[in-house]
Amino acid sequence: xxxxEVVDGKLYAGASVRRHDGDRYLRGRVAYTDDIVLPGMVxxxxxxxxxxxxxIVGVDADAAREQPGVLAVLSGAELARHAGPIPNAMDxxxxxxxxxxxxCLPVDKVVYAGQPVAVVVAETRTAALAAAExxxxxxxxLPVVLDAEAALADGAPLLYEEWGTNLLLSGTAxxxxxxxxxxxxxxxxxxxxxxxxxxxxxxxxxxxIADWDAREERMTxxxxxxxxHPLRHSLAGYLGLRERQIHVVAPPVGGSFGYKNFGHPExxxxxxxxxxxxxxxKFVEDRMSSLRYGAKDTRMTFQAAFxxxxxxxxxxxxxxxxxxxxxxxxxxxxxxxxxxxxxxGYALEAFHGEYRLAVTNKGPxxxxxxxxxxxxxxxxxxxxxLVAERTGLDPADVRRRNWIPADRFPYATTTGLxxxxxxxxxxxxxxxxxxxxxxxxVEQTRAREDGRLxxxxxxxxxxxxxxxIPGALIGASDISTVRMDPSGEVEVLxxxxxxxxxxxxxxxxxxxxxxxxxxxxxxxxxxxxERCPFGxxxxxxxxxxxxxxxxxxxxxxIAVKLRRVAGAMLEVDAERIVLHGGMAAVADxxxxxxxxxxxxxxxxxxxxxxxPDLEPTLESTRTFQMRNVRHHPDEHGxxxxxxxxSNGLYVALVEVDPATGVIELQRHVMAHDCGVMIxxxxxxxxxxxxxxxxxxxxxxxxxxHDADGVQRTDVFKSYLLPRxxxxxxxEMVHQVTPSPFTPLGTKGAGEGGVACSMAALLNAVNDAxxxxxxxxxxxxxxxxxxxxxxxxxxx
Amino acid sequence: xxxxxxxxxxxxxxGVARTAEVPxxxxxxxxxxxxxxxxxxxxxxxxxxxxxxxxxxxxxxxKSCLELAAGAQGCEIVTIEGLADGDELSPVxxxxxxxxxxxxxxxxxxxxxxxxxxxxxNPRPTDDEIRWAISGNLCRCTGYEAIVEAVxxxxxxxxxxxx
Ligand code: FES
Ligand code: FES
Numbered sequence: 022x023x024x025x026e027v028v029d030g031k032l033y034a035g036a037s038v039r040r041h042d043g044d045r046y047l048r049g050r051v052a053y054t055d056d057i058v059l060p061g062m063v064x065x066x067x068x069x070x071x072x073x074x075x076x077i078v079g080v081d082a083d084a085a086r087e088q089p090g091v092l093a094v095l096s097g098a099e100l101a102r103h104a105g106p107i108p109n110a111m112d113x114x115x116x117x118x119x120x121x122x123x124x125c126l127p128v129d130k131v132v133y134a135g136q137p138v139a140v141v142v143a144e145t146r147t148a149a150l151a152a153a154e155x156x157x158x159x160x161x162x163l164p165v166v167l168d169a170e171a172a173l174a175d176g177a178p179l180l181y182e183e184w185g186t187n188l189l190l191s192g193t194a195x196x197x198x199x200x201x202x203x204x205x206x207x208x209x210x211x212x213x214x215x216x217x218x219x220x221x222x223x224x225x226x227x228x229x230i231a232d233w234d235a236r237e238e239r240m241t242x243x244x245x246x247x248x249x250h251p252l253r254h255s256l257a258g259y260l261g262l263r264e265r266q267i268h269v270v271a272p273p274v275g276g277s278f279g280y281k282n283f284g285h286p287e288x289x290x291x292x293x294x295x296x297x298x299x300x301x302x303k304f305v306e307d308r309m310s311s312l313r314y315g316a317k318d319t320r321m322t323f324q325a326a327f328x329x330x331x332x333x334x335x336x337x338x339x340x341x342x343x344x345x346x347x348x349x350x351x352x353x354x355x356x357x358x359x360x361x362x363x364x365x366g367y368a369l370e371a372f373h374g375e376y377r378l379a380v381t382n383k384g385p386x387x388x389x390x391x392x393x394x395x396x397x398x399x400x401x402x403x404x405x406x407l408v409a410e411r412t413g414l415d416p417a418d419v420r421r422r423n424w425i426p427a428d429r430f431p432y433a434t435t436t437g438l439x440x441x442x443x444x445x446x447x448x449x450x451x452x453x454x455x456x457x458x459x460x461x462x463v464e465q466t467r468a469r470e471d472g473r474l475x476x477x478x479x480x481x482x483x484x485x486x487x488x489x490i491p492g493a494l495i496g497a498s499d500i501s502t503v504r505m506d507p508s509g510e511v512e513v514l515x516x517x518x519x520x521x522x523x524x525x526x527x528x529x530x531x532x533x534x535x536x537x538x539x540x541x542x543x544x545x546x547x548x549x550x551e552r553c554p555f556g557x558x559x560x561x562x563x564x565x566x567x568x569x570x571x572x573x574x575x576x577x578x579i580a581v582k583l584r585r586v587a588g589a590m591l592e593v594d595a596e597r598i599v600l601h602g603g604m605a606a607v608a609d610x611x612x613x614x615x616x617x618x619x620x621x622x623x624x625x626x627x628x629x630x631x632x633p634d635l636e637p638t639l640e641s642t643r644t645f646q647m648r649n650v651r652h653h654p655d656e657h658g659x660x661x662x663x664x665x666x667s668n669g670l671y672v673a674l675v676e677v678d679p680a681t682g683v684i685e686l687q688r689h690v691m692a693h694d695c696g697v698m699i700x701x702x703x704x705x706x707x708x709x710x711x712x713x714x715x716x717x718x719x720x721x722x723x724x725x726h727d728a729d730g731v732q733r734t735d736v737f738k739s740y741l742l743p744r745x746x747x748x749x750x751x752e753m754v755h756q757v758t759p760s761p762f763t764p765l766g767t768k769g770a771g772e773g774g775v776a777c778s779m780a781a782l783l784n785a786v787n788d789a790x791x792x793x794x795x796x797x798x799x800x801x802x803x804x805x806x807x808x809x810x811x812x813x814x815x816x
Numbered sequence: 817x818x819x820x821x822x823x824x825x826x827x828x829x830x831g832v833a834r835t836a837e838v839p840x841x842x843x844x845x846x847x848x849x850x851x852x853x854x855x856x857x858x859x860x861x862x863x864x865x866x867x868x869x870x871x872x873x874x875x876x877x878x879k880s881c882l883e884l885a886a887g888a889q890g891c892e893i894v895t896i897e898g899l900a901d902g903d904e905l906s907p908v909x910x911x912x913x914x915x916x917x918x919x920x921x922x923x924x925x926x927x928x929x930x931x932x933x934x935x936x937x938n939p940r941p942t943d944d945e946i947r948w949a950i951s952g953n954l955c956r957c958t959g960y961e962a963i964v965e966a967v968x969x970x971x972x973x974x975x976x977x978x979x
Contacts, residue, residue: 044905
């Protein structure tokens with residue numbers, strides 16, 4: 022399918038319109054942060070710790086300071102005289118966690134290898150790099166703890182001594198009495214799954230520029246951020262400035278995936294430095310730095326109780342997640358989200374989940390799509406397959422038996438979420454339309470007779486998205502301004518930003534339809550706190566949900582005015598005016614029409630004559646808020662912090678080579694439901710991208726440390742992202758179950774495909790290994806792990 | 817200013833004769849971005865693994881983070897900024913736009929040049945050949961599917977009319 026041109030009489034929304042700014046991208050004319058050069062700009066380079074856990078004894082920068090071109094060399098202790106800790110993007114304390122108070126450079130100790138300890142500012146990056154080599158950091162090594170279980174054991178070395186523990190956060194989720202239901206059930210199973218640590222690794226590393234204007238006392242900040250307005254608030258708090266003194270500009274980013282939300286130390290550091298040296302200061306991280314930020318690294322153990330008919334009645338689980346060093350980015354929320362996303366889209370009588378999140382001497386967790394929710398999918402999908410194995414039922418049938426039926430939405434889960442809508446069994450039907458599943462099973466049996474290991478695995482996900490977190494600048498609402506000038510051209514300003522996924526184009530589609538203008542007449546501005554209304558940026562799949570929703574409301578306001586003015590000019594009731602194709606026309610009388618430019622011009626110039634009671638502007642700022650979130654705790658103390666629940670079902674067909682342990686993914690069939698799609702092509706792109714992230718986490722992406730805590734995977738030669746040759750062609754089908762809570766029926770679409778790909782792969786490989794009696798439960802499923810499992814089964 | 821030693825590098829950049837003083841040890845990507853002021857090539861890894869820094873040097877595509885600027889003396893360098901013919905995008909560029917073959921766009925230099933190169937030598941590639949041709953480049957956004965489609969579309973459009 023090629024991108025469609027929308028022709029007269031059709032709507033843009035729902036069509037795969039191509040990117041409005043694609044030409045600039047293809048010509049290499051898009052300026053990302055690192056492409057920005059400001060007059061007088063200088064460069065910051067970080068000096069990093071080689072040890073994973075150590076007390077900072079001293080930083081000797083004398084030699085470095087004397088280097089030509091060096092403006093400043095500063096340690097954390099020196100910087101702490103100018104500012105306190107970084108504000109947290111989300112605070113763990115209100116949910117029972119430890120207080121996180123991190124300085125932009127550590128003051129007294131380092132807690133992971135590669136952590137910055139000092140910064141050099143110099144005229145050129147080369148000069149800064151050379152001087153950084155001369156900074157002598159003296160460290161006193163402390164015992165290192167890398168494993169989460171070990172970190173929580175008595176006597177473990179403490180990262181943050183003031184906590185008295187390495188437990189950052191813990192909690193429980195669910196309702197019902199697992200033991201009682203289990204006792205009344207026919208059978209029980211248990212199991213464990215471990216996910217490796219993966220890195221968000223967008224192709225563009227983080228980059229920041231701060232430009233302090235000492236005369237005006239204003240800070241201009243340019244950088245890779247998903248959330249310009251929340252960042253401005255955070256910077257103001259940190260710097261002791263008013264928000265009006267700070268201008269945040271977010272140029273296009275080279276991918277985010279959660280990594281470029283806010284709360285990274287260098288975002289704040291560049292501001293301090295610019296104030297100190299009174300020059301614009303740029304920091305660009307290298308690939309090693311970006312690969313030190315991870316996610317997942319979670320061990321789950323579970324028990325499930327079920328009846329002989331395959332009905333799963335209760336699940337109990339314990340999650341132990343390894344955060345690495347603490348972070349101000351709110352990454353800890355991934356453990357919380359994992360617990361809430363359980364037990365996925367399955368109707369259970371009882372669910373009990375316990376989670377613990379430990380800090381260790383690995384690099385910090387970073388937010389990363391799908392924000393911990395892969396845990397829920399992996400766990401529940403493994404349960405379903407194990408139940409199928411034990412009952413002898415088909416895994417597809419077991420799922421059908423356990424899914425929340427389509428007629429029971431909205432559905433309150435045992436963890437307190439109210440799932441908006443869905444038809445999970447419908448997803449399976451969609452898959453079966455494109456894949457002859459019974460035939461695949463026959464082929465599998467035949468292959469097994471030949472000694473070949475074919476496996477089929479299902480993976481299902483329900484993704485709570487559109488988050489609204491009490492007390493944090495992450496909300497399920499946004500503001501947009503839409504204005505039409507006297508020429509009839511339209512400008513849209515949104516509080517949401519685009520990480521490149523096309524939400525800007527999709528918002529233009531929505532607005533163009535509502536105003537009846539051509540897309541070429543619309544432009545959009547995002548990512549600038551001086552031009553755009555306040556917004557929460559792009560997190561939790563909210564671009565279209567709230568950005569598109571608020572733009573639709575604002576456009577509708579303008580459409581009403583255009584109709585009234587056009588009605589007056591054409592001497593018909595406003596209700597009879599249709600806006601389309603750049604014209605305001607009388608319904609069913611297309612020859613009675615006026616160009617919208619004429620209508621707009623008339624409103625501004627003679628509006629008072631035409632429609633005396635009309636405010637003569639064509640500008641509206643509106644807020645759209647999801648109403649189905651709830652901050653007041655229910656009787657179990659639970660809040661409802663998510664507003665949409667898109668879902669998907671994947672089936673993977675793999676072949677495992679018993680001699681090498683190598684997995685070949687032969688087919689990957691994907692069925693999705695993210696409600697109404699404004700631009701199906703963009704949605705598909707989100708999913709194919711998510712799938713490959715999921716395949717990476719399932720098959721080969723893994724952050725590895727040596728025993729001393731030094732990261733072994735710090736370049737793309739050792740941290741292996743999937744390449745085009747590593748993945749097959751995907752087969753994708755969509756189901757549309759509109760959200761009843763959004764004006765356009767859309768749901769989030771930004772996190773899909775990761776979790777269910779991981780689950781489908783884990784199940785498929787275990788299905789393939791079944792004839793050997795082998796099992797794997799640790800991701801990524803590297804050839805070594807698969808081979809070990811095979812050898813162990815043979816022994 | 818620092819006392820870095822510099823060398824004078826003369827080259828043709830996207831069709832224009834250019835000269836710049838470049839730090840003597842500079843990589844080609846650094847010189848192009850910092851000294852010649854072109855921003856089409858990106859720095860994604862600096863280890864030759866991602867392809868974001870790809871340019872064409874004297875007709876051959878190279879990862880400019882693996883080359884010294886000094887080695888480009890007298891060479892003809894084409895970046896993604898120099899691929900279009902005036903107002904007209906190259907067929908590969910056009911197909912990438914039409915097929916939504918990028919999201920953030922950071923990988924485009926590598927992907928587009930790899931596709932251009934492939935179609936020069938192999939006007940009717942199979943999907944496997946396309947995947948192989950672009951596999952020196954990383955894309956974290958698209959999952960590659962749309963890129964493969966774009967290359968297929970470009971090949972179809974560039975093919976001489978059958979007959
Ligand atoms: S920057 Fe040159 S290959 Fe990645
Ligand atoms: S489009 Fe973002 S890396 Fe390829």
